[in-house]
Amino acid sequence: MDKPYRLYSAWLKQRFGGRVHKISVDAGFSCPNRGARLNRGCIFCGEHGSGSFGIARSLDVAGQLEHGKEVMVRKYKARWFIAYFQPFSNTWAPLEELRRHYDAALGVTDVVGLAIGTRPDCVDDAVADLLAEYHRRTYLWLELGVQSCHDATLRRLRRGHDYACFLTAYAAAKRRGLRVCAHIIIGLPGESRRDILATADEMARLRVDGIKIHLLHVLRGTELGEMYQRGEFKLLERNEYVELAADVIERLHPDTLIQRLTGDGPRDLLLAPRWSLKKWEILNAIEGELHRRGTRQGSSCRY
Numbered sequence: 001m002d003k004p005y006r007l008y009s010a011w012l013k014q015r016f017g018g019r020v021h022k023i024s025v026d027a028g029f030s031c032p033n034r035g036a037r038l039n040r041g042c043i044f045c046g047e048h049g050s051g052s053f054g055i056a057r058s059l060d061v062a063g064q065l066e067h068g069k070e071v072m073v074r075k076y077k078a079r080w081f082i083a084y085f086q087p088f089s090n091t092w093a094p095l096e097e098l099r100r101h102y103d104a105a106l107g108v109t110d111v112v113g114l115a116i117g118t119r120p121d122c123v124d125d126a127v128a129d130l131l132a133e134y135h136r137r138t139y140l141w142l143e144l145g146v147q148s149c150h151d152a153t154l155r156r157l158r159r160g161h162d163y164a165c166f167l168t169a170y171a172a173a174k175r176r177g178l179r180v181c182a183h184i185i186i187g188l189p190g191e192s193r194r195d196i197l198a199t200a201d202e203m204a205r206l207r208v209d210g211i212k213i214h215l216l217h218v219l220r221g222t223e224l225g226e227m228y229q230r231g232e233f234k235l236l237e238r239n240e241y242v243e244l245a246a247d248v249i250e251r252l253h254p255d256t257l258i259q260r261l262t263g264d265g266p267r268d269l270l271l272a273p274r275w276s277l278k279k280w281e282i283l284n285a286i287e288g289e290l291h292r293r294g295t296r297q298g299s300s301c302r303y
Helices: 008-016 061-076 095-106 125-137 151-156 163-175 193-206 223-229 238-251 279-293
Strands: 020-025 080-085 111-118 139-147 179-186 210-215 257-260 270-272
Touching: 008 020, 008 257, 020 061, 061 080, 061 095, 080 095, 095 111, 095 125, 125 139, 125 163, 139 163, 163 179, 179 193, 179 238, 193 238, 210 238, 223 270, 238 279
Parallel strands: 020 080, 080 111, 111 139, 139 179, 179 210, 210 257
Antiparallel strands: none
């Protein structure tokens, strides 16, 4: 059955002529929302950064990639790889340090590209120029955490920047022809369906190249986890998330590549929702919901 959305993995396979998988690496970068601002960072972020687990952190960047390659070849018969600099802010360092780590990744056999995850307030003109240089050398994505287009939500998350900051970073990247993947979260404390769809409409207006749609999940050892245990907010039920994810997909521009449709966390640290561990069931349910409605990505796009 035809997918009712534009799936990034299928597009990658078509572009490269075979299976391409991302390998997450931790280059030891930090984040301006920790340390320098002397706070605990974003309320959802864990000790090793948001969404980063299963990384062989005892190894250097090249070693992490070689280790990841063995796993990906064995499990998925992958042929090529994208080095995904994932934890924390992977443009938050002197340019020569960034260059050293990016070059180390590209020096690994069968690594055909880079994905650089970072914050909007860590993309100034100098960083954007550096990324543009790598964009000319290899297949590159800049991944920017948006989370929400609502400043009130960003303050609740203690992001340390506003939505205008994202728009500035996005404009700098697009002036240089960079591919940008935006990250948004469904189910954030205090947000209504209307708020969530407004963020989707913004991503459609910008016509972002790619998007990752995350389910809010709560980890032990985070401020969000403490808030959850105190009963300060309610998480979405699975059917609510499936319906909202389908709503968002319908609003997105049909050209946007969907790189993720749910979020997950390490089993031993995940407080809730435990149903998020059944990832394939969620993905199948979202696709099934769109087929049930007779809609697809872009059906309700305003732009």
